[in-house]
Amino acid sequence: MKTATSQIRPAAMLGLMACLTFAAGTLPLTSAAQDSTRTIATGSNIPLSTNAPDEYMVKPGDTLWDISRLYLRDPWYWPEIWYLNPQVANPHLIYPGDVLKLIYIDGQPRLTVAERGGGSKRLSPQVRREPLSRAVTSIPYDIIAGFAGRPVLLDKEQVDKAPYVVALRDEHMIGSAGNEIYVQGIPDAAVDSRYSIVHVDGKLRDPETRDLLGYTGIYVGGGPVARAGEPAKLLLTQSVREALQGDKLFPESTDVKDDFVPHAPSSDVNATVIAVREATVMGQYQIVALNRGSQAGLEPGHILAVSERGKVVRDKYKRGGLGADNISVMGGGSKVQLPDERIGLVMVFNTTPRMSYALVMEAQKEIREGDSAANP
Template sequence: MKTANLALRKAILLSLVAGLTVTAGVLAPPSLQAQDSPAQTVGSGSNIPLAANAPDQYVVKRGDTLWDISRMFLREPWYWPEIWYVNPQIANPHLIYPGDVLKLVYVDGQPRLTVERGGETIEGSRGGKRLGPEVRREPLSQAITAIPYDIVASFMGRPTLLTKDQVKTAPYVVAMRDSHMIGALGNEVYARGIGNAEPETRFSVIHVEEELRDPDNNALLGYSGMYVGSGPVATAGDPAKLLMTDSTREVLQGDKVFPESVDVNVDFVPHAPASDIDASIMAVRSHTVMGQYQVVALNRGSDAGLEPGHILAVYKRGDVVRDTFKEGGLAARRSRSRTSGFGNNVQLPDERAGVLMVFKAFDKLSYALVMETTHEIRQGDRAKNP
């Protein structure tokens, strides 16, 4: 099973585009059939749950995410790696671009998605043109991402969840100009540790707040943070001088400093974890209730097998209710309604409340984005295998 999982991960990294089967080094065209209409909910007897109205084809648009497209074709988007047709013969086969045409076909009775670019089908079907390795003219920045890039980049540039290492090693405000004790909009502050940052490079200032402790063992995993403000480097050096051009509260000595522009890798594939995961939601960006596209912290990381792209289902703990009907029914309940403590406590089952996708995994802590919600999600809810 472990070998199979490793093989699947390797296939995921190499795949996500139409292609050819490879047997003993010989390329063999598979048997392709167009999808029957209407779309089947489970592909030709397989266990892949297609969406009830999965389209025959879809033209990728700018602004799409891999999650959006997955949801269009599948009831459960984490099955995505199972319907992409692996083609290691194509350069960067896991990248999809605006204008690509995705087609739902059947290969040996199994649902698969192929890609058509510029009128040429990238597959091994009869009549289709076989394409070898190619160089895309579009820059990589135009490829669609698994989740909204802007949301994740904004969070990483203005982090409100901080790991222990970030708090320990991040650059920090050492002083304010003119010996001020606090800084505000228009003030100049001095920061140490930002290296050789060029003038006009923007940085965010984050105030470290409450500890994030693992609810299972009380271990310190990180801290919550509050965005204070941001501004460009006015004078390079160590310390460097920053001009605060945006401010939500006063800057204090010791506040942490992070680059406002962060290159975040969201080039991964939604897939279910290979191992059993049982994590707790620890923080919700200073909110007690969260919704779609909010970032949360989980008390599990790479040590538990989590990695970017992993999908987790959120479960709310069931309420505890008092059963006053077990003995004697309604009549007995009424006759003893004044009896203190009448009845036994009953734990209701946990209820599924939403879906998360991990986008950053540290050793013992992960950041995840809420992709879907059906009920309120709160701190303390559990995140498990979907």
Template structure:
């Protein structure tokens, strides 16, 4: 074992003196330790909140002067200021040539009072783009009546005559290509319930056969109007329901053929001139449109906001492209008129979410333009003028 020994601490004279001086300067014992005051920590939101700082004699910053933002020009970039109308041109072609948005034509079209029938445009007319007070103006300035090639430069001098147009009215260009709506001119696509209820129908045929074909005599009741000689033979097809209101708009008109009136009566006698499908008892006859469809109207935006849907397409195709005829669920009662231009928006697709067992509808995308050429009370017929991507039934249409 180690014996207990007293522990002795030897301090140097300098260190001992220092301790005596510190002890003398303090009123508290050396062994007492003073605790630091407790400071409450700020709440988390106080750590990130910026308090306003006031600056004495600070003057507010002067507001930036208001500057007029220049309006974007509706004219296509680099377009020539003159254009000679060619045979086969349409007003839509000419409007698209000059304008970024063809439906703005009425805003820039200027009627030249020196031109006879200034609202009509003929092949050979010279259309000029001018600027007045910074605003564009498009008008007919004359007709191309003479061109003289210059051998040295191969340039062409065009002599303009401000009132030399002597074209027949039938040669005036149309707003849309008539060939694109030829199918519509031959037969209807939708039968409204009121029309269907009043239309004559086939009760039998000569020989009382089940099916009637080309050349067959059919008996129809009733036809009492001698002024209508030619009829389309159609069959009531599927219903067209407004996808927005769920109301009945009409029935699909299945084209079967055509017939010509031989004898008035109840029943009347007609002969089948064309037969695309079998013609049966109960099929309906609709008069062939005798009046010429007026295609001399301006492309323009509707007077009110339109939001509708495509409910059908001609010829029964599934996908829609340029120059297809489509039927809309909006008509005269909604404010649509011939010449109104609508944007087509592709309905957003529904996709699976990568983060769960649910589906997401993607946004709509602008996909084309159409022009109304024949509005009815509840529905309208339009021609797709431009298609930026593939379109489909139930796509949306809006005022541009």
């Protein structure tokens, strides 16, 4: 089990940053938030949430996004409100039971960890050893971990390098649960380590350049390595469709980066949703692929606003009037481009040079392929 020792992950760096009350000096806490001006006095005029509480106890299942949404109208601005106490060398992670308080320092609102574990324990700079699984993460960990273990949106390099099914035992043409398969590309895999099998399906192309960026995938099944080597032998213990020669393998369990904090890109980003996971429309906590990656400046934690592209319509009433005589003939009239309409927010959690994956955080309408994604 991983533990947080002297090296603390940056997630909680801003991680509601331990604006800690410690023995050398206690930060003054106001008894109530300043309702008259619920904005951050940093010159950016970023509004606090109208219902921002003066005190909040972190609950199991909370994410940093949830907590930031509680305090800020626009959660990606949370670095503006989290305050790092410079006298604490290693800011602590945030845990369920911790009490957060909204305070004012030099007239500016700041969020601080006032109590640890729901008690009145006085905080001091020290190393806290806790299982990382208990710490609050930026976004739901199980969702992105599940996506990593069963990837169905794949970048081109990932597919090119992935191990693959080279044959099925007893000359079977297709495999299902209970069959043994032979795999090339995992010579050092430990016996009993588990892999997912994914069938590579459609191509993902950049809608602007038509360059091949990646592929969609279909989850086939999975199972443990029965014998190491090259080829290795894997026992297919679960299947939802037939396994075929050439299908790709990915580890079921993998380390997933979740130590980022939501923030807006520092430069302009104009991307397009090029794929959605397992469906034609998306809702909250679904995953999308974008046609922009690290080469365009995207990085994990970036927040993008998704907009439905405005349609082009015919203006049949340009000359005015409402009578039938003023309506142009069928198909006539000048073209009018309707404006794009914002319909949601996504948070980037993984990037490749030319493509990135993002989690839908908010959606007022279904997010679809072809929608645009840009700075919020």
